[in-house]
Amino acid sequence: MTDQSAAESTTPVILELWSDLVCPWCWISKRRVEAAVAAFERPHDVTLRMRSYELDPLLPVGERMGVAEHLGRKYGGGVEGGRLMNAHVSDVALDDGLSFDWHRAVRANTFDGHRLCALALELGGPALQSAAYERFHSAHFREGLPIDDHGVLQRLAAEAGLDERRVAAVLAGDDYAARVREDEELARSMGVTSVPFLLANGHAATSGARSVEDYLALLRGVVTEGV
Missing domain, CATH: 3.40.30.10 (Glutaredoxin)
Known part of the structure; x- marks a missing residue:
């Protein structure tokens, strides 16, 4: 092409x-x-x-739950595991001009x-x-x-x-x-x-x-x- x-x-x-x-x-x-x-x-x-x-x-x-806690329950790793997942996507998103406030985000x-x-x-x-x-x-x-x-x-x-x-x-x-x-x-x-x-x-x-x-x-x- x-x-x-x-x-x-x-x-x-x-x-x-x-x-x-x-x-x-x-x-x-x-x-x-x-x-x-x-x-x-x-x-x-x-x-x-x-x-x-x-x-x-x-x-x-x-129903209110922090995103990190939700991810930790769904995929394993607890809250810390959820935080690591959030940190990864945040790093990727920077190049796309996007930012996330995971401390505030609720499911x-x-x-x-x-x-x-x-x-x-x-x-x-x-x-x-x-x-x-x-x-x-x-x-x-x-x-x-x-x-x-x-x-x-x-x-x-x-x-x-x-x-x-x-x-x-x-x-x-x-x-x-x-x-x-x-x-x-x-x-x-x-x-x-x-x-x-x-x-x-x-x-x-x-x-x-x-x-x-x-x-x-x-x-x-x-x-x-x-x-």
Whole structure:
């Protein structure tokens, strides 16, 4: 594949990124995919849509636990093991312009947050959806806010640019719940068991937080080779 052939192609690219709002590697992956799109020869022909995935769908709403303690229980090693995992991802994220405050971050159920991200996509397309993801990520990782609290979600969504009345209506009911479940079921049908997971034009896939160069190569491959 060549830069020239990618520039000459007329193939549009639809990127679908499965992600969770409390997954640091997902935030890193999102930023790297966006950087790859910006470096791509035809960035305006690329659409990035975020899709929902819950790492802990059974986590009770309102249950509060520090992220290090949670990781230590889930993967072993206790709180110290969780802290080491957090330190590693923090070191990696520095090159992507991201920082995390692990002393404040608390684990939270993300289902309602994903519903609001689906609302954002409907209200303002991928750009508003991206803004919602960024605001929720920042609230969780940098501000230690519980992003399963409806009052917190109401404020964060408004700050991201969503209509406050629509947000309140969604949080008061079950709108977009089916949309979130559809994303998760689609992921399961493809054998996805962890995120981030990126799908390009419905068939070219990559999992994990890859480099910007890897994502750029994927973009070019999709438009020049159909792979």
